[in-house]
Amino acid sequence: MAENVRRLHPEEDKSFRLAPHNVEAEQALLGAVLVNNEALYRVSDFLIPEHFYEPIHREIYEVLAKVIRAGRTATPITLKTHLPEALTAEMSMPQYLARLAAEATTVLNAADYGQTIYDLAIRRNLIQIGEEMVSTAYHSDVEETANKQIEEAEKQLFDLAEKGRYDGGFQPFNEALKQAITMAGEAYSRDGTLSGTATGLSDLDRLMGGLQRSDLIILAARPAMGKTSLATNIAFHVAKHWKGDVTPDGHRKTVDGGQVGFFSLEMSAEQLATRILAEQAEISSSDIRRGNIHESQFSRLVDVSNLMAAVPLYIDDTGGISVQQLAARARRLKRQKGLDLLIVDYLQLLTGSSRKASENRVQELTEITTTLKALAKELEVPIIALSQLSRQVENRDDKHPQLADLRESGSIEQDADVVLFVYREEYYLKNKEPKEGTPEHLAWQGEMEQVHGKAEVIIGKQRHGPTGTVQLSFEAQYTRFGNLAKADYLPERME
Numbered sequence: 170m171a172e173n174v175r176r177l178h179p180e181e182d183k184s185f186r187l188a189p190h191n192v193e194a195e196q197a198l199l200g201a202v203l204v205n206n207e208a209l210y211r212v213s214d215f216l217i218p219e220h221f222y223e224p225i226h227r228e229i230y231e232v233l234a235k236v237i238r239a240g241r242t243a244t245p246i247t248l249k250t251h252l253p254e255a256l257t258a259e260m261s262m263p264q265y266l267a268r269l270a271a272e273a274t275t276v277l278n279a280a281d282y283g284q285t286i287y288d289l290a291i292r293r294n295l296i297q298i299g300e301e302m303v304s305t306a307y308h309s310d311v312e313e314t315a316n317k318q319i320e321e322a323e324k325q326l327f328d329l330a331e332k333g334r335y336d337g338g339f340q341p342f343n344e345a346l347k348q349a350i351t352m353a354g355e356a357y358s359r360d361g362t363l364s365g366t367a368t369g370l371s372d373l374d375r376l377m378g379g380l381q382r383s384d385l386i387i388l389a390a391r392p393a394m395g396k397t398s399l400a401t402n403i404a405f406h407v408a409k410h411w412k413g414d415v416t417p418d419g420h421r422k423t424v425d426g427g428q429v430g431f432f433s434l435e436m437s438a439e440q441l442a443t444r445i446l447a448e449q450a451e452i453s454s455s456d457i458r459r460g461n462i463h464e465s466q467f468s469r470l471v472d473v474s475n476l477m478a479a480v481p482l483y484i485d486d487t488g489g490i491s492v493q494q495l496a497a498r499a500r501r502l503k504r505q506k507g508l509d510l511l512i513v514d515y516l517q518l519l520t521g522s523s524r525k526a527s528e529n530r531v532q533e534l535t536e537i538t539t540t541l542k543a544l545a546k547e548l549e550v551p552i553i554a555l556s557q558l559s560r561q562v563e564n565r566d567d568k569h570p571q572l573a574d575l576r577e578s579g580s581i582e583q584d585a586d587v588v589l590f591v592y593r594e595e596y597y598l599k600n601k602e603p604k605e606g607t608p609e610h611l612a613w614q615g616e617m618e619q620v621h622g623k624a625e626v627i628i629g630k631q632r633h634g635p636t637g638t639v640q641l642s643f644e645a646q647y648t649r650f651g652n653l654a655k656a657d658y659l660p661e662r663m664e
Contacts, residue, residue: 323497430511499548
């Protein structure tokens with residue numbers, strides 16, 4: 170009976186449903202642009218030809234945009250030479266363009282028409298993703314696990330929400346060129362110094378041009394060198410300086426600083442917060458933990474914590490998560506709150522997804538670094554991944570780290586766009602204290618004075634910039650790195 174009812178109402182059958190579209194809105198928008206070319210700039214930020222349902226409207230919109238951006242006036246007459254002559258048996262292209270212009274009501278509604286076209290295009294893509302999900306779920310391969318299908322669907326939905334498309338593929342060179350010019354313009358507007366996000370460490374920013382979008386940055390060191398402290402310093406500086414704006418299509422755009430996601434696989438969120446609190450309030454973190462503070466310090470803690478509460482820094486302290494779970498959570502954070510910088514502390518505590526990879530640690534780490542690099546490109550944010558260095562550093566007289574010291578896998582060096590090493594001579598020298606009162610002890614004291622409160626960040630690899638060493642100050646009691654006055658620089662080190 171139910172089957173017969175369905176047959177009587179074919180319009181309720183999925184096969185008879187047309188994809189969501191609004192041809193009248195498309196015609197009204199094209200007409201508005203033909204009447205007043207300025208109307209294009211109300212929609213061009215978010216509307217691309219592929220968002221139109223009718224193929225001929227895609228073609229007209231593309232030609233319109235090209236003519237207007239070339240500085241020429243777009244009218245039915247100037248456009249007809251760039252479009253096919255015949256439209257249908259009854260109507261030619263010039264006639265159709267003239268009709269679009271004649272029936273255009275007002276350019277004031279252009280943005281609304283554009284938004285309608287965009288929303289319907291997104292809905293059509295949603296239907297496509299949904300149908301692919303159903304098809305894959307019914308006919309999946311043995312290796313295509315349910316979790317993998319969820320991750321793939323989540324990635325497609327993220328791309329659709331963020332970029333208005335999910336299919337990837339080739340883009341014209343002029344689009345890539347436009348992005349490069351935009352980046353150069355942003356750098357120029359910031360006094361020509363930084364094309365990326367500022368870390369707050371001026372000499373490091375000068376060599377790197379800031380943290381570049383889509384870069385995988387490896388920050389590596391031996392334990393106790395302060396790599397987590399450096400990461401939290403950078404994270405808080407970026408988040409503290411965040412300023413945002415809303416784009417015409419409703420997305421949030423970062424103007425300065427950034428919104429930061431911090432995956433802390435080793436330390437709890439409370440421990441990280443205590444470190445940042447100590448750095449900002451200039452009170453020793455051990456004193457904060459023990460409550461060994463006087464009244465004026467406590468009031469400073471309260472003031473600083475109130476300022477910190479408004480900062481867009483998000484911490485996930487779940488231990489032992491897989492790199493796929495991390496990617497899914499990062500996508501969700503970008504969608505819900507926004508994301509401009511992602512930090513992972515640290516690489517060796519992540520797990521891979523496949524059983525084969527977990528049997529071989531080198532393969533597993535290769536999967537992790539490859540996934541993180543792909544995620545940086547997908548989210549269009551820099552990812553700083555912290556990494557431990559192998560013990561072979563300790564066996565050398567010169568304990569300055571090198572690329573060969575990156576632990577367990579050459580893929581870390583291969584996938585990274587930038588490799589930074591943190592090194593503090595003071596830490597090693599402190600452990601070599603000779604007996605007091607001896608000439609050696611006097612010499613040791615002289616050396617300690619030279620390196621006290623100083624650290625080096627060595628740029629071991631940088632795809633789009635120079636390598637070199639940056640000198641920083643380090644205040645251990647506040648777990649704080651800072652800029653070093655020029656007079657305090659260490660002597661140049663010979664390679």
